[in-house]
Every structure is written in structure tokens, then in C-alpha cells.
Amino acid sequence: MKTLNRIMNLTLMVGALVITSCDDDITERNINPNGVNLEEGNPSFLLTDVMVNTAMDVGQKGYSDPLAAYVQYIQKDSWATNDYNWEGDGWEDYYNNLRTAKLALERSQESGLIFHEAVAMILRAHNFALLTDFYGDVPYSEALRGADEDGIDLPKYDSQESVYKGSIADFEAASQMLSNNMGNLETFSASQDIFFGGDAEKWVKYANSLALRYYMRLSEKDPSFASAGVQSMLASPLIDSVDEECAVSYLGISPSDSQPSNGLSGTPSNFTRVKPCTTLTYKLQELDDPRMSIWFDAVEIATTVVAPADMPSGPSTFLEIVDGLRYINTDSLASKNLAIYSPDTWYADREAGLTMIDTNSVYVGLPVSNQGTEPYTYNLNPSPVQGGGNIHVSLMNPMFNELSGPNLKARLFSYAELCFLKAEAALKGWGTDAEGNYNKGVEASLETWGLEDEFADYIDNEGVAYEGTLEQIMEQKWIANFSSASEAYLDWRRTGLPDLEPGPFARSSVIPVRFVYPTENSTLNGDNYYSALNNLEETEHTDDVPGYIQNDTPWSKPWVLQGVDQPW
Incomplete structure (x- = not known):
């Protein structure tokens, strides 16, 4: 291009x-x-x-x-705060x-x-x-x-x-x-x-x-x-x-x-404040996905939780860093109100007031809406300052800190998306060869990031090898749409896939489904604006957050979602 x-x-x-x-x-x-x-x-x-x-x-x-x-x-x-506070x-x-x-x-x-x-x-x-x-x-x-x-x-x-x-x-x-x-x-x-x-x-x-x-x-x-x-x-x-x-x-x-949120055309924190989300890092790890190394940087100091006898300085030590690895004593978890992060249990652990420790040894992300107003404290950051660093959470790959580069593009329509659309259409009976198009979509995404040689091995991985479900097609399409979040969002809104939910500190228990009209529309073109509001469907979440004009909220459903079960 x-x-x-x-x-x-x-x-x-x-x-x-x-x-x-x-x-x-x-x-x-x-x-x-x-x-x-x-x-x-x-x-x-x-x-x-x-x-x-x-x-x-x-x-x-x-x-x-x-x-x-x-x-x-x-x-x-x-x-x-990653709490969906956005209009x-x-x-x-x-x-x-x-x-x-x-x-x-x-x-x-x-x-x-x-x-x-x-x-x-x-x-x-x-x-x-x-x-x-x-x-x-x-x-x-x-x-x-x-x-x-x-x-x-x-x-x-x-x-x-x-x-x-x-x-x-x-x-x-x-x-x-x-x-x-x-x-x-x-x-x-x-x-x-x-x-x-x-x-x-x-x-x-x-x-x-x-x-x-x-x-x-x-x-x-x-x-x-x-x-x-x-x-x-x-x-x-x-x-x-x-x-x-x-x-x-x-x-x-x-x-x-230039590449959005690079640290060269603005302030360095434009880059460092952006962290991988654990939803993506753990899914890629589960699938042994080679795109991990292209998108994320390895954590500077990983964390391991060990029995007291295995603490380098002895069983009474709570936490120490030795040879670039942070050790935490298992006996200290309960007394310090800590829990080891797991994709299956972390939400309930946070609701119970526990503080997360992430023991991923390579790529450590931030859980969605995990920390309220202080996400920079995650994973026991020893220097928890807004705008500061966190040696225990990964940065994005350094290429995203550049102004431009061979992989830095505004992706308006990828070949991978086209293939996944064809695969989905085939599942609906509107086209043919769902498996072939699914495989082409996976291969196209890898090729986009210079990983075409990894396809033969990756496509046979558990969870990646074709199983014939819409869930799998949409999961791989979601992964392939990395850096094309608007299309991933609109796919999720249409299908509810992948099964995403806000974290415990989000403004609402469900992800918003629309943008709010600019405030000036209510005064500059008031009659037509208020008429349009009548076509938005109120939901049980419309009033979750006060301060909106009537039902002009992120949780009111536009026509395309009315009478449809997804996304919620």
C-alpha cells in the first residue's frame, strides 16, 4: 500500500x-x-x-x-481509568x-x-x-x-x-x-x-x-x-x-x-502509558500465538510465587528481586491480601478486594478496569506514580514508540478481514468453504505482520485448528484486527464475540454500544436531535450513569441492535 x-x-x-x-x-x-x-x-x-x-x-x-x-x-x-468513561x-x-x-x-x-x-x-x-x-x-x-x-x-x-x-x-x-x-x-x-x-x-x-x-x-x-x-x-x-x-x-x-501514541512526537509517556490488556496476552499465550512477540515487549522483571523454603534469602522474606526475577513468598499471600492472577478467577478476586499478582514470565498486561483510578499500581509496582514506569508490567513492542515503520499502518480493510467475512458467511449458508477461508484469514494476518513462515505450525495448534464454530472464527478475527479496534468493536457489538465484559471498576456492567451525540446538537439542531432520540431504545443500562440527555447514552440501542439478542 x-x-x-x-x-x-x-x-x-x-x-x-x-x-x-x-x-x-x-x-x-x-x-x-x-x-x-x-x-x-x-x-x-x-x-x-x-x-x-x-x-x-x-x-x-x-x-x-x-x-x-x-x-x-x-x-x-x-x-x-479504563472504565468506559468515554462518549x-x-x-x-x-x-x-x-x-x-x-x-x-x-x-x-x-x-x-x-x-x-x-x-x-x-x-x-x-x-x-x-x-x-x-x-x-x-x-x-x-x-x-x-x-x-x-x-x-x-x-x-x-x-x-x-x-x-x-x-x-x-x-x-x-x-x-x-x-x-x-x-x-x-x-x-x-x-x-x-x-x-x-x-x-x-x-x-x-x-x-x-x-x-x-x-x-x-x-x-x-x-x-x-x-x-x-x-x-x-x-x-x-x-x-x-x-x-x-x-x-x-x-x-x-x-x-504518525503512529498513534508514539513517544517521539509528544511526550515519552504517550507510549509508556499504553499497556497490553491481559485479555489479549493470555489468549495469545493459550494459543501459542507468534504475534505476541511482534506486539508486546517482554516484562522487565517477571514475578514468581514460591514456597517459603525457596525464597533466596530465607523463609521469612516476603518479597525480593534476585538476578532479574521477583520472588514472592506463598505464605504471605493471605496476610497481604494478594491473589495470583488467573483469567478465570481474577474478576471475583478483585470484587473480593484482593490485589492481583501476575506471574506471567514473559508478557504481563493490565486487566480491564482492574484498579479504579490507579492502574499504574498493578502487580505491586514499587514506584506507583501516575506517568511513571512499572518494571513488572510489559510495554508495547518498541516499534510502536516510533513515528513510522514497516508494520505501522492505518488498516482500513485487511485481507484477513475479508477472509473471515467469507468464512462467517459460509457458516450461515450464504457462501462456501468456511474452513478454507478461516485458514486464509489466519494466514493473511500472520503475513501482515511478517510471520507467514509461522502459519504451518500455528494452524495446527490446539484452539487454532478449525473446529467449525462462529466463536472460533470471531476469536481469530478479533486477534487479526489488532490495531483495527473500530472494526473489532463493531464485530463484537454485532455478534457478542469474543465474550468481553468490563472489569470490576467499570461504569457499567456491560460495554457501551454507541457514541453519544455532541452536546451542541441539542441546541444548534434541537428539534431534529430530540426527534432522533425517540429512535434509540432504552435498555436496563440506559440509566446506569446519570447526566445524559434523555436516552442519548452509550447504553441505549440504535436500530441495528433493536430486537437482536447480541451483544447483551
């Missing part, structure tokens, strides 16, 4: 075209006297801007944003992208640029789909009409169903537009098309793959619609290799185009 090349210059060139409110008239707001007139905007530069911003949003949500903690890839040990973000960014995509679409149509027009349709549909993924009903049909002759300053919120199905229709229409004109398309410069280097056939496959993703997104809510769509897409060209996936390398010039 292409790197985020020339981003800074391109962004400056189109900066005047990025609008800050979905209710503004783009002909009257944010006028830059040194910018480009809207009528002169170059579609290529406009589309590059949308690609960059879409990739950075997916990348940020994928690695260190709270979504990565929601799906228990990471936890943070400072300035975040969500991205609303303004998505609408900024949509305004730029609309302008690119109009300029492409005016200039007869079919390739650019199709790409604009795909990017517009993707950003609308992301909006409705996270929020529910959103301004859609009237959202970008502030500059029309019948300009609408206060757009209605369209149903989530109409946004999903409208986006799918746009993916399919754009794919067909490109396919029908293949061989007669204008050039899209490789330096400007940072997704696919100007390769129209890859854009066709990407559009079809996105349509497949969103048909499957509706598979529980509207199975008849989803079934027909999935079967149609499975007969269409789709992403067919790791080389064809949409994964954009970080440029590493500024914080806005």
Missing part, C-alpha cells in the same frame, strides 16, 4: 475547503483569502485529503483510542470529510472524471457508514445541502437503516461505474491516490469488499437483505491478497500523520 506521501502540502492546499459544522453553508463560512476557490478545487487533492483523514481516524481509533480498550487489546495505566468522537471530522468528498464529487462530475467521481462516492459512503456505525441515526439526506439552492441549515436525522442501505448502494454503484468504464478512465496519480496508487481495479475490489462488510453488519438485524447482498458480493471481485488490502503507512512527519 501507499504511504501518506505529500500529506502536509496537499492538506494545506485543500485546507480552506474543510468545513467545521454540518449545519454551515460552505459558501459563506471559513473563507481563507489565501486558499483555493471552491469552483477551482482539484478533485485529486480533495480526495487525497479525505483519504488521509479517513485513514488517520481509523488508525487512531485502532491502536490507543478508548475503542482499543473497549475490545481489550490495550489498557492505559495513566490518565485513563466517543469523530462527528465533526466525519462531516468535514463528507463536505470535502461532496465537493470532490461535484468537481469530478463537472470535469467528466469518472474515476474520481467513483472514488468520491466510495469515500463519502464510507464516512457516512462510520457515522451511523457509532452514533445511530445521523443527518444524511439533508446533511450536505447547505450550499444548494434549497439550502438546509438544520438537517433531519435519517434512520440508521437508510444510512446503512444508502451507503451500500453507493459502494455498489461506484464499483459498477468503474467496471463499466475500465480501460477508458482518466489517470489518478499514484502520489495522490494514497490508498491504491491509481489502480482502478483495486478500487472496484475495495468498494465491493466494503459492501460485503456492511451487508454482514446487517446480518443479525435484517438477514434476508443481508443474505442476498452477501451472495451478490461473493460473486464479485473482492480484495484477494495482502498486497491488495487497504493499509496506509504512517508518514511520521508530524503528530497528525
